[in-house]
Amino acid sequence: MDCLGGGYPASQDNHRKKVKRRFLILYAARIAKYKAKDSKGVRRVFWQFIDKMGFFKFDLARIVDRAATKYSFDSSKYAANIVAGYGSREIMPKVVYEFCNQVTFRDREFMAFRMPEYYLTNLYGDFMRLPPVKDRQRHDNVAYRL
Secondary structure (H helix, E strand, O other), X not given: OEOOOEOOOHHHHHHHHHHHXXXXXXXXXXXXXXXXXXXXXXXXXXXHHHHHHHHHHHHHHHHHHHHHOOOOOOOOOEEOOXXXXXXXXXXXXXXXXXXXXXXXXXXXXXXXXXXXXXXXXXXXXXXXXXXXXXXXXXXOOOOOOO
């Protein structure tokens, strides 16, 4: 576990899993049209159905957002980016997630986590060493504006 305070309650992990399931439904709606093109038979019908339900994406995004923000950051001991793909590794003491460092990137100023090294180590281990080329993965990100 982490070095800033031990474990976290099982109820938090259950909540994270619940939000993740809802997010996966939203993600399926997003990729359905591509899956429908590449699939055949029953799978194609399934993905076409999901694609037709895609007009609910905004409602799904709102449901995910409501569940993800159910608990107050200020009154919590732990926090997490619960719609990310790192599971329980994202659950850390909330002090890690506090924005208090100002950093410069390409001539622009941004707010950064209080403890970026701690955060990155929890997620990736030795984050300063690149993985072998065969193990590197691209990450596609989608944002929904509510």
